[in-house]
Amino acid sequence: MTDESRERAKKRLDEVKGFYSHLSIFLIINVILILINVLTSPGQWWFYWVTIFWGIGLIFHASQVFGKGKILSSEWEEKKIQQYMEEEAKKK
Secondary structure (H helix, E strand, O other), rough: OHHHHHHHHHHHHHHHHHHHHHHHHHHHHHHHHHHHHHHHHOOOOHHHHHHHHHHHHHHHHHHHHHOOHOOOOHHHHHHHHHHHHHHHHHHH
16 A cells, blocks of 8 residues: 555545544534423424534535545546556556
């Protein structure tokens, strides 16, 4: 394994860990907000506003780590170039 590929793998691992950390904090805080809402003002639901907007941010984060955002990145382009070069080499 080259140093460059190790660095890319480490960067990818950090991105995935960052997403799961974000998800964990989202879940913990929203459970706390639900409890606060139920205990302080039952019948007047306000916690879902935080959940909705933060959830949208979480979806964008997930798409950057796992989805379409990764497909169009320079990392993806480099992988595709390597793939096409390998395919071309096999044909010869």
